[in-house]
Amino acid sequence: MNREQAVAFVEGYGQTWQAWNSKGFADLFTDDVVYVALPIDETVVGRTALLAYVEKEAAVQGEVVVQMGSPVIEGNRVAAEFWVTCSDAPGATITGCFIARLDTDGRCSQFREYWFDTDGSAPSYDGWGDQPAPTE
Secondary structure (H helix, E strand, O other), X not given: OOHHHHHHHHHHHHHHHHHOOHHHHHOOEEEEXXXXXXXXXXXXXXXXXXXXXXXXXXXXXXXXXXXXXOOEEEOOEEEEEEEEEEOOOOOEEEEEEEEEEEOOOOOEEEEEEEEEEEEXXXXXXXOOOOOOOOOO
């Protein structure tokens, strides 16, 4: 996996989510992906199950505007923040982060995300999504 593949995954993740392109979203993942949406009770295994999960989320969230933060890339792992405003759910803002392990072809085989739901539509704050400066 290279940097271009990692960036393409993050951009594809945001674009297919915003468009509710369920098939395009699922195509970002391997056939046997393990997608952990909620660590306690919502783990999706396999691309077919992921497709159904995304379609269910589309019905809940409605029209969305998705912003993706700058990816942090280390080896075959990529992490990125997301900021999503939803027209349904009712008028919610979802802020969170994901960690993905990408295969050599750039598709994700393991995925975990963590997020917060907030009532109402809130714009991202100044500097949101920037990579933190390294400390030395």
